Amino acid sequence: MVPKKFKRIPNIIIAIMSFTIRYIDVFIDEFKRVKISMASRGYVEKGLKTLIPIAFASGALLIRGYERGERVYLSMISRGFNGNIDFKSRNYEVSKKF
Secondary structure, eight states: OOOGGGTTSOHHHHHHHHHHHHHHHHHHHHHHHHHHHHHHTTOOOOSGGGHHHHHHHHHHHHHHHHHHHHHHHHHHHHTTOOSOOOOOOOOOOOOTTO
């Protein structure tokens, strides 16, 4: 069930915020991988000349993030996501077998 203070916020905003919170960790992990790959290629931070590799890495990170977002979107569409998140509470019951 959605708390009362969130009732006035449109569902699309809540969905965007929840996806953003979920994928911040993924983006941070991707950034760590880029830093490790730069370090393994001998990247050392010193002066303004090192901004060029950082710019290329940032561009690559943006492209990777965009492509990952496209793949996630296509997988959600294939699983029947229509843009609406159902925020209703559900009551689950344990089977009598257990």
